[in-house]
Every structure is written in C-alpha cells, then in structure tokens.
Amino acid sequence: MPVEHTATTTILKHPKGSVEILAYGATVVSWKFKDQERLFVSSKAFLDGSKPVRGGIPVVFPCFGAPVHPEHFKLAQHGFARNEIWKFDSIVMDNGVGVSVRFTLDSDSGHIKELYSKPFKLAYVITLAGHQLSTDLHVGNTSTSDSLEFQALLHTYIRAPADDVCITSLKGLSYYDKTESTQEARAMPKTETRDEILVKNFTDSVYENAPLDYKVVWPSGGVHVKTKGFKDVVIWNPQEEGRKIGDMEVGGWKKYVCVEPGYVRGFVSLEPGETWIGQQVITVLESD
Numbered sequence: 557m558p559v560e561h562t563a564t565t566t567i568l569k570h571p572k573g574s575v576e577i578l579a580y581g582a583t584v585v586s587w588k589f590k591d592q593e594r595l596f597v598s599s600k601a602f603l604d605g606s607k608p609v610r611g612g613i614p615v616v617f618p619c620f621g622a623p624v625h626p627e628h629f630k631l632a633q634h635g636f637a638r639n640e641i642w643k644f645d646s647i648v649m650d651n652g653v654g655v656s657v658r659f660t661l662d663s664d665s666g667h668i669k670e671l672y673s674k675p676f677k678l679a680y681v682i683t684l685a686g687h688q689l690s691t692d693l694h695v696g697n698t699s700t701s702d703s704l705e706f707q708a709l710l711h712t713y714i715r716a717p718a719d720d721v722c723i724t725s726l727k728g729l730s731y732y733d734k735t736e737s738t739q740e741a742r743a744m745p746k747t748e749t750r751d752e753i754l755v756k757n758f759t760d761s762v763y764e765n766a767p768l769d770y771k772v773v774w775p776s777g778g779v780h781v782k783t784k785g786f787k788d789v790v791i792w793n794p795q796e797e798g799r800k801i802g803d804m805e806v807g808g809w810k811k812y813v814c815v816e817p818g819y820v821r822g823f824v825s826l827e828p829g830e831t832w833i834g835q836q837v838i839t840v841l842e843s844d
C-alpha cells in the first residue's frame with residue numbers, strides 16, 4: 557500500500573522512496589530516496605510525543621523563537637504546532653506521479669484553547685514524488701470578525717556533512733545574527749557579503765526577503781530548496797554549542813544543516829475567511 561496509516565504514524569511509499577510522518581506535530585521524521593535517508597533526526601530525539609522532535613521537519617506556528625506578539629505570550633518557543641497531535645485528514649493523491657496526504661490542526665484541538673484564543677485551521681499537505689518532497693502549510697483564519705497575525709516556518713533538518721556544506725544564494729540580503737551576545741547586536745541587521753554560506757562555525761542567521769530558492773551542496777551530493785510564501789529563511793547549525801541541547805546526540809551537529817523557510821520577520825496578517833499558503837519543495841540534485 558502506498559499509504560500506511562496508524563494512530564501515531566503515516567508512511568508514504570513510492571517506487572524510489574518513502575516518507576514517515578508522526579501525528580505528533582505532523583512531523584516528517586524520515587525521507588528516503590534511493591534507500592538513503594535525506595533528513596537528520598537525533599538519536600536522542602523524543603519520538604513518543606513528550607517533546608518536539610529534534611530533527612526531521614518540525615512545523616513552527618504561530619510564533620518563531622520566543623513569543624513577542626501580545627497574543628502569543630502564553631506560548632512556548634516556536635509555538636504549539638510542533639507539539640500537538642494533528643488529525644490525519646485524507647489521501648490527496650496516489651498515482652504514478654506521487655503520493656500525498658493531508659493533516660489538519662485547528663484551534664479546538666488538544667490544549668490549544670488554554671494557550672491561544674484566535675480561531676484558525678491549519679492544513680499540511682506532504683507529497684512524495686520521485687526525488688522530491690513537498691510540504692505545503694495552509695493557514696486559514698476561521699474568524700468572521702478578526703484578523704489573524706502569525707509567523708510560520710518549516711524547521712527542516714537536511715542530512716549533510718555540516719563542515720562541507722555550502723549554501724547559495726544569500727549574498728546581498730539583510731540578516732539578523734542570533735549568535736551575537738547582546739540583544740542590541742541581535743536586533744541590528746547585517747548585510748550578507750559572502751557568495752557561499754558555510755556552517756563550520758556556530759550559525760543562527762535570519763535572512764529577510766530571501767530569494768525563495770536555495771542550493772545546499774556538499775562534495776557527494778546536494779539538494780535544491782524552492783519555496784513559496786515563506787519570504788525569509790533561517791540557517792542554523794549550533795556546532796559545539798549543540799552540546800547544550802539535551803536531545804541532540806553528541807556530534808549530531810556535524811550531520812545536518814537546518815535551512816528553514818519561514819515568514820518570521822514581522823507577521824502575516826490574514827483577514828477573516830482568508831487562507832495563506834507557505835510551500836517548501838526539496839529536490840535531490842541529480843549528481844547525488
């Protein structure tokens with residue numbers, strides 16, 4: 557069967573690959589193409605729903621980082637979407653081209669009402685096709701009277717030898733360097749002058765108004781990341797700082813780079829009844 561579904565896990569299968577998704581956070585925890593794993597998940601990650609998964613593709617909504625919007629003050633870092641149980645909604649596509657499923661999460665689900673008062677509906681469509689994985693996040697404002705202000709991001713852990721990775725093209729963009737030691741320095745925009753971004757050192761950079769199209773390459777492979785709606789992109793690798801992360805395996809930071817398409821500078825403002833879509837398409841580069 558191209559889609560295997562239990563209460564906790566959904567597996568998509570296609571002739572050249574597979575994808576595994578947890579109901580918890582609708583977190584994609586595995587993407588295999590030609591029998592090779594393409595995402596990183598820490599061997600110390602909690603996969604039992606007790607903590608957001610350290611790896612794969614956690615969904616960040618409605619705030620990125622520590623909350624700053626008054627409506628988000630009760631929320632944890634990166635919001636609640638990555639640690640709520642999503643509903644398996646349907647199989648969207650199942651044919652020679654690919655296999656695709658939809659998960660949903662709305663404001664009545666789980667513990668959300670205790671933390672967040674705005675009505676919304678999220679739909680997340682995950683599609684496996686050939687050498688490509690697409691993840692589309694649809695955010696609907698179900699209020700009839702109020703606008704909805706939110707941030708959203710796909711926190712993608714790309715499996716790659718971090719010390720040999722090179723990311724393009726971010727030159728000329730304005731970015732915020734979260735590795736700076738003071739709040740003042742973190743809030744001060746810098747201009748990217750490098751043709752190629754390396755993550756050999758601790759990197760936590762938020763690029764704004766980015767080109768929606770990135771190449772992440774290393775000597776033996778690479779991926780192309782194309783996005784829609786996600787106007788910003790975060791590049792994160794903690795290097796040795798990773799030792800401070802409880803669920804990060806020792807040396808795990810050498811095995812991935814996070815390239816995180818998002819809308820995280822400012823807020824999307826959605827009028828009642830409107831829907832916003834953010835899309836990420838990751839393609840394995842042909843040389844791989």
Ligand SMILES: O=P(O)(O)OC[C@H]1O[C@H](O)[C@H](O)[C@@H](O)[C@@H]1O
Pocket residue numbers: 633634734760761790791792814816
């Ligand atoms: O530890 P988490 O809450 O999963 O966050 C992991 C990382 O997410 C993003 O990349 C942020 O830019 C980082 O500052 C943060 O450390």
